[in-house]
Amino acid sequence: MKFCLLSILGIFFVVDGHLDYSLLDVGNLFPYYSFHMPLFVFISGYFFRLRDGEGLWDYGKRKFMRLMVPYYIWNLFYGLLASFLRGYGFVFGQAVTLKTLFIEPFRMGYQFTLNHAAWFVPALFLVELVYAAAVRLAGRRSGKVLFLGFLSGGIGAVALAKHAGTEGFLLTAEKLFFLLPFYAGGVLYRDKLEEKDRLGSGWYFAVVMGAAFLLSLSGKRLIYSVSTCQDFTGYLLPYITGFLGIAFWIRVSEILAPAFQNNRFAEYFGRNTFSIMMHHIMIFLVIKTGFALAAKYAGMFPDFSFEQYKQNIYYCYMPGALQWKLVYLAAGLLAPLGLKRMMEAGGAICGRIRKNI
Numbered sequence: 001m002k003f004c005l006l007s008i009l010g011i012f013f014v015v016d017g018h019l020d021y022s023l024l025d026v027g028n029l030f031p032y033y034s035f036h037m038p039l040f041v042f043i044s045g046y047f048f049r050l051r052d053g054e055g056l057w058d059y060g061k062r063k064f065m066r067l068m069v070p071y072y073i074w075n076l077f078y079g080l081l082a083s084f085l086r087g088y089g090f091v092f093g094q095a096v097t098l099k100t101l102f103i104e105p106f107r108m109g110y111q112f113t114l115n116h117a118a119w120f121v122p123a124l125f126l127v128e129l130v131y132a133a134a135v136r137l138a139g140r141r142s143g144k145v146l147f148l149g150f151l152s153g154g155i156g157a158v159a160l161a162k163h164a165g166t167e168g169f170l171l172t173a174e175k176l177f178f179l180l181p182f183y184a185g186g187v188l189y190r191d192k193l194e195e196k197d198r199l200g201s202g203w204y205f206a207v208v209m210g211a212a213f214l215l216s217l218s219g220k221r222l223i224y225s226v227s228t229c230q231d232f233t234g235y236l237l238p239y240i241t242g243f244l245g246i247a248f249w250i251r252v253s254e255i256l257a258p259a260f261q262n263n264r265f266a267e268y269f270g271r272n273t274f275s276i277m278m279h280h281i282m283i284f285l286v287i288k289t290g291f292a293l294a295a296k297y298a299g300m301f302p303d304f305s306f307e308q309y310k311q312n313i314y315y316c317y318m319p320g321a322l323q324w325k326l327v328y329l330a331a332g333l334l335a336p337l338g339l340k341r342m343m344e345a346g347g348a349i350c351g352r353i354r355k356n357i
Contacts, residue, residue, distance in 0.1 A: 001260055001261055001267075002250070004260075004267055005253040005256055005260060005266065006043055006249060007043055007270040007271075010036060010039045011276045011333070012024065012333065013036040013039075014032075014037075015333055017032040017033060018280070018281065018284075019316060019328055019332075021325050026248070029213060029216060030245045030249075034238075034241035035241055035242045037226045037227075038179065038182040038226070038242040038245075039182075041127060041183045042183070042186040042189070044183060045184060045185060045190075046186040046187070047186075048187050050135060050136075056132060056136060059129075059132050060132075067122075067128075071121045071122065072101065074115060074278050075111075075112065075115065076096070078112040078115040079093065079101060079112045081282075082094075082114055083095065083096055088310075090310045091310060093111065093114065094112065105119070105121075105122045106123075106126070107169055107171055109123070109227065115281065117281055118277050119227045120227075121274070123175050124179075127176060127180055130180060146187075147187075147188045150177070151239065155236060156177065157174045157178045158174075158178060158235050160174055161229040162232060166228060166229050182243075182246075201255065208247050212244050212248070215244075220237065269337060275336040275340040276332070276337065279335070281313060283335045288309055291304055291317045291319070292309055303319075305317070316328050
């Protein structure tokens with residue numbers, strides 16, 4: 001349950017961040033964009049498993065079916081939707097081509113805009129493949145060595161991004177090697193560190209929050225963009241802030257876990273962050289479309305900006321009060337879960353019909 005809650009918190013940070021909100025940044029000690037995507041990679045590393053006798057080909061096929069096949073299906077859907085919307089004056093997304101459907105996701109992943117938050121999925125797929133290959137070469141007991149090796153590679157990727165740029169598929173390599181230390185960190189935490197984590201919460205939070213406080217006093221920019229590999233401060237600082245944020249929220253999740261034990265909704269929520277990652281931007285657009293229709297046909301909301309609505313994916317109209325962000329936030333988190341549940345129910349019905357034919 002601890003890591004289920006950690007996943008829920010992680011996707012909360014993503015959706016909240018896309019609303020330019022910061023409800024849980026702890027007084028800006030842990031700004032979302034200093035750790036939240038590394039957090040998801042860390043969680044995935046924690047659950048890394050190579051099955052007995054499983055070769056790299058079989059592992060890659062299993063991960064491709066789990067991650068990339070659903071991604072490609074939704075990528076096609078959003079490509080077609082973006083093409084449809086461009087016919088009505090929207091500027092979202094590129095044309096649907098073989099490149100934007102299958103190749104561009106491995107570079108930046110912003111090709112259709114409406115599902116751009118899912119850039120993370122192809123990046124994670126590559127991380128998992130490279131880590132599995134490294135384990136096969138180095139052996140299962142080499143967690144510390146792999147972590148240190150990948151950390152060195154990650155620092156090199158930051159340096160490359162800062163000095164050589166991010167053109168073409170250089171960006172793909174930079175994202176891959178930047179994220180690998182967090183994946184290796186998740187494996188290392190599970191295998192070596194979790195059982196040794198016995199420090200009382202008072203001292204634990206004092207150390208982690210004290211370090212974060214000192215970093216905030218330094219005046220250095222702590223946030224950065226993983227998807228574009230830009231705005232890194234220094235070479236090691238992104239890893240310091242990344243692991244500090246992860247460390248803080250792991251302990252919070254551990255403290256909260258007993259209260260959510262056997263909570264079916266929390267378990268479902270934590271297992272389906274993929275759906276929220278993929279669809280929450282579209283849910284924001286649906287809400288804005290409701291305001292747009294009311295503004296156009298009912299004369300309501302005179303300050304609604306149709307220009308921003310069609311050109312700025314992050315424009316969120318909030319009539320009269322910023323508290324409307326809470327509506328966007330709740331819808332962005334819960335509506336994709338509802339969509340997922342309906343699809344599961346539909347699949348179950350289709351399965352029963354096939355059995356009865």
